[in-house]
Amino acid sequence: MLPFTRPSIGEEEQRAVAEVLASGWLATGPRVAAFEQALADYLGGGVTVRVFNSGTSALEAALIASGIGPGDEVIIPAMSFVATANVVVRAGAVPVFVDVDPVSRNLSVNTVETALTTQTRAIMPVHFAGRGVEMEPLRELARERGLLVIEDAAQAVGTRIDDTPVGASGNPVCFSFHPNKNMTTIEGGALACNDSGLIRRAERIRFHGIERDAEGVMDVLDWGGKMNMPDVNAAVGLVQLTRLERFNQRRRELALGYIEKLPRHPAMTLPVDVPGHSWHMFCVCVDFKALGTNRSAFQDRLRSLGVGTGVHYPAMHLYSHYRKFGYEPGDLPAAERIGEQTLTLPLFPAMTGDDLGRVCGAFEQLLRGGAS
Ligand SMILES: Cc1ncc(COP(=O)(O)O)c(C=O)c1O
Known part of the structure; x- marks a missing residue:
């Protein structure tokens, strides 16, 4: 896994x-x-x-x-x-x-x-x-x-x-x-x-x-x-500080690998590389509804293919505590959409090219073969 x-x-x-x-x-x-x-x-x-x-x-x-x-x-x-x-x-x-x-x-x-x-x-x-x-x-x-x-x-x-x-x-x-x-x-x-x-x-x-x-x-x-x-x-x-530049170099290689190898699909939006990006996380947006599924079912399917994912993050203004400050759904649409659609893919320096291939293959399977 x-x-x-x-x-x-x-x-x-x-x-x-x-x-x-x-x-x-x-x-x-x-x-x-x-x-x-x-x-x-x-x-x-x-x-x-x-x-x-x-x-x-x-x-x-x-x-x-x-x-x-x-x-x-x-x-x-x-x-x-x-x-x-x-x-x-x-x-x-x-x-x-x-x-x-x-x-x-x-x-x-x-x-x-x-x-x-x-x-x-x-x-x-x-x-x-x-x-x-x-x-x-x-x-x-x-x-x-x-x-x-x-x-x-x-x-x-x-x-x-x-x-x-x-x-x-x-x-x-x-x-x-x-x-x-x-x-x-x-x-x-x-x-x-x-x-x-x-x-x-x-x-x-x-x-x-x-x-x-x-x-x-x-x-x-x-x-x-x-x-x-x-x-x-x-x-x-x-x-760790002596290893940081190497870690970040490897993160960049992996992120660029994802951008090159993940399947292009209208329901999935990829992040974009810019100079100086340290690629702490690789977060995509997936329109789960358009795929006829929801995030947790999609994550379960990925898990069954050996791929762990994360959610970073729900939009903060819609947490119960922060709604008390007067916020409601619809106030900040881009953050809310990211909150609903975001998925974090595996990304860490010890990941191998084979690991990356496994993630891309799993996405290929779910996006082309039906996610539900
Ligand atoms: C954006 C952001 N701010 C603050 C923190 C808090 O850092 P820590 O977990 O070291 O307290 C985190 C940790 O995940 C974070 O991602």
């Missing part, structure tokens, strides 16, 4: 973990410091990086450290993992969902403009499945309107936009290192930015609000949580 994703963990990662376990220092320590520096060097642009116990924590810290709170609205795409919306609520602000482009699944400056109000404080684009958002028009709008830009780059480790790594821009950018991401620390996340004040606040939010003076005397300046990354995880990340 081919899963839709699988982390690539090798002997080097295992050795690195064993070394930390033997060192006697398991929680945040020298490996975290080294990992933060290695990530900053990888991204370039003079940014500082702080790591967290998850991408969700990094986003929470970025929002709160940016001063976002009650009375503020944060514009986000309706198509993302629900953490993107949940962190806005956690900060005390209101998420304002906007529709996305049907192909890139990313928000655009046009959809953002329709959602601006006097309460808008920030725009939080999501680089969906590793495809970079067109950032320059968004930055220009943000400059004109005095808005913050905080990037949810959970799915975009290694993505480049105009040949610059996502994360090197200087505004707050958050990554996830969950096991299904392009590199993993088991669980973990990172915040990159070039604002030293924001980094200081994020450090305090990460660890109980604690700040120490030059003599090491502890004070608590404001609220803080417990969001630090242990050294065990950082040790895994240090190794």
Whole structure:
């Protein structure tokens, strides 16, 4: 059975973990410091990086450290993992969902403009499945309107936009290192930015609000949580980072293989490659109704042919919790259609050409031979 994703963990990662376990220092320590520096060097642009116990924590810290709170609205795409919306609520602000482009699944400056109000404080684009958002028009709008830009780059480790790594821009950018991401620390996340004040606040939010003076005397300046990354995880990340470019190169080869070899069918829409795409996921849209079936039956048929798939994601504004903010079906049609039709195909660096052929063959069988 081919899963839709699988982390690539090798002997080097295992050795690195064993070394930390033997060192006697398991929680945040020298490996975290080294990992933060290695990530900053990888991204370039003079940014500082702080790591967290998850991408969700990094986003929470970025929002709160940016001063976002009650009375503020944060514009986000309706198509993302629900953490993107949940962190806005956690900060005390209101998420304002906007529709996305049907192909890139990313928000655009046009959809953002329709959602601006006097309460808008920030725009939080999501680089969906590793495809970079067109950032320059968004930055220009943000400059004109005095808005913050905080990037949810959970799915975009290694993505480049105009040949610059996502994360090197200087505004707050958050990554996830969950096991299904392009590199993993088991669980973990990172915040990159070039604002030293924001980094200081994020450090305090990460660890109980604690700040120490030059003599090491502890004070608590404001609220803080417990969001630090242990050294065990950082040790895994240090190794994974050295493999990231190879991982992403393999992801690209596989994605291009799918684009070339999957059957062309009027009921199926494929994603499109662009320079710098890091191919975190390969998500197609299938018009299940037109095929006389539904998604779960289609997934069952694929499973019986040895192919695992995922669903990324239902449109967020239609989750029960977010309907309470006043959203209804029909409000954001492109995100809703993606939510109904999306299917994630297997894509991970250890996948072979034969695996890819098996997936393409299964689609050939289901699309040409009847899916129901
Ligand atoms: C777009 C997006 N944002 C945020 C997150 C949260 O990251 P984590 O799972 O590391 O907390 C994820 C994780 O899947 C994600 O895909």
